[in-house]
Amino acid sequence: MSDAGTPYANLDPDRILDAVESLGLHADGRVLALNSYENRVYRIGIEGGAPLVAKFYRPGRWSDEAIGEEHAFAAELAAADLSVVAPLAFGGRTLHAFGGHRFALFPLRGGHAPELGDRDTLTHLGRVLGRLHAVGAAKPFAHRGELTIESHGEDPVHFLLEGGWLPPELEHNFETLAESLLDAMDAAWERAGEVATLRLHGDCHPGNILWREGQAHFVDLDDCLTGPAVQDLWMLAGRREDGPRAWQWLLEGYEQFRAFDRRELHLVEALRTLRLLHHNAWIARRWSDPAFPPAFPWFEAPRHWESVITQMQEQLAALHEPPPDPR
Template sequence: MSSSVWGNEKTKFFDELTPDQVLKSIEGLGHIVTGRLTPMASMENRVYEIEIENDKAAHISQTFLMAKFYRPGRWSQAQIQDEHDFLFDLLDQEIQVIAPIRYSHESIFETENGLYFAVFPKMGGRACDEWTDDLLEQMGRLLGRLHAIGRTRTASHRLRLDIKTFGEANLDLILKSTYLPLEFEKTYHSLAQNIFQASKDSFSQINYQRVHGDCHHGNILLNQGRPFLIDFDDMSQGPCVQDIWMTIPGRDQESVIQRELMLEAYQQMNEFDRRELKLIEPLRALRIIHFSAWISHRYEDSSFQRAFPSFGSHQYWEQEIAQLREQLRIIEDRSWSP
């Protein structure tokens, strides 16, 4: 099991990845490319839509491939294989996911410069604008099936979603960075440590298994009226509630009602340990810290500077400290119940 959030090697930029190299990589797998290539929005990796010649295409989408080039140094080949194996396991059980295409039984390839990449089919979908009761029930059953399959084997090289990996390691990275102003260091460190201490008991006796790990609204699409999940890049060994709370992240009464409706449908397909609900706020706090560590670790990349122009400012850290104070208050309130 990996304990390093950001990989064991120094990550690099993608400056060496040119359109010609992208097309050449796809040609190397036996495709004839037309030369049409479109970069897609992606912060962590590089993803391209590539047009190919396909005389057997029954639909226009079959004349395109999606190529994902993994950020160098972030994931090892074994960690990427864990992601692909999870997708293959889900697909084998007829769960709609976008799994990589195998070529001679392999799904991970390398460019001449040593960048790992994979090729995926193009699949359409639209954003879920509003959670109706029917969609919540469908989503609950989907996550129930996904977690039942996730439990069948371990992603032994993937990160463990716990305080040590997503809390302490990320805090250490932030404190060692140049982006947290000196006057905020003591407060930030103290708040984070108090959150870790207050959350420790909630993580005891919890089962860890393969989960999506990043099940936010942008990673849930609808196809023919049914929800499906995309982007398993951050899949981890974690508690099932990680995917539950990220699907319905709110704390208000409406969100609680929606979560319960989803869980009721979930339990038609899988058991759910309700003790995990106590992890929602600790996991939310870990995500806040993890997000700032992620930006800090990537901020030399100009794309991150454009996306997060206020990062490192006093205003940024004042807002984050206020968020963490609120998280600590909720976690320490033993009367809190999801």
């Protein structure tokens, strides 16, 4: 297997095609890299058939059991007649190994991101997520992670500070703000109380939803995990200044299939804060991967970290405001 810092160094087009053909398929030689940094994802031309998508998992990130749960969750959702792009089975298996890499093949699906300002679209998305969560609540994950303040807040903060990613003149400000944010997020969870957790999509932003012919098709369950239902909703509801209308429309659809505990709305700004911290630590953790510096050239610039601190200040203020009030 390739070095941890350059896990895809030996994943050239020939090896990609050999991996696909090891499953008995005949590729036509066309390999197109798709937009993905955590894993490597390619559109593969197939002789006499529709193109497929090959996803090569980042070595060392997930265990085989955790990937198996991702695939099983996708299969459950598809069996419940939800439009989820699930992996294809070859020889009864969906996860395969070749040349030191683990990979899966998926059907190619087209579409575009949904228009989130539209009532019909948001209501439809709410209905689909209500159905998705009804499946997700049926049983727990055993091998996937859980969304917590420790995993997505404390750990990222410690990694960024201990790794020296902050410009020295900004370290103290970042650390002080981070401590205040962690306290404010703890308080938000206390206000929410004992909220239920379930299996989630986990990264339910508009880019992971293909909108086609008035229907939502969900892709990329790579970040599926255990957490509160609101995690799959808040990224579709816009910013605070958008008002409660988007929440009203989302929940109008959601509650046709599953009750939503409105106490979870106390977690919206905490979850937004966790995403900010986790995202920056994710880039830092992957910086030795040659794909990351060209993709995020601004990451080491002081101006970026000044912007992060500004966002942290905004989130600290937001965490002291009332939650959204969809009526």
